[in-house]
Amino acid sequence: xxxxxxxxxxxxxxxxxxxxxxxxxxxxxxxxxxxxxxxxxxxxxxxxxxxxxxxxxxxxxxxxxxxxxxxxxxxxxxxxxxxxxxxxxxxxxx
Numbered sequence: 405x406x407x408x409x410x411x412x413x414x415x416x417x418x419x420x421x422x423x424x425x426x427x428x429x430x431x432x433x434x435x436x437x438x439x440x441x442x443x444x445x446x447x448x449x450x451x452x453x454x455x456x457x458x459x460x461x462x463x464x465x466x467x468x469x470x471x472x473x474x475x476x477x478x479x480x481x482x483x484x485x486x487x488x489x490x491x492x493x494x495x496x497x498x
């Protein structure tokens with residue numbers, strides 16, 4: 405996996421964590437937010453997704469919920485650092 409991936413990268417951490425640093429181009433969908441299920445319901449079920457969080461716990465739970473919602477092509481890369489390393493995409497701040 406590298407920066408050439410067509411997958412949408414989803415950061416499932418909190419907005420505060422996202423602002424402190426995230427993979428360039430990542431979409432924030434906070435796993436702990438009450439709107440998480442509604443937001444993933446809007447995603448294309450046929451697209452490719454990469455999810456990550458701080459340590460891998462929330463991303464694993466988010467990936468499971470996404471699969472339950474009918475999204476099948478998900479790669480859970482665990483932590484922010486691992487997601488950056490595996491995709492080759494820089495960590496940036498906003």
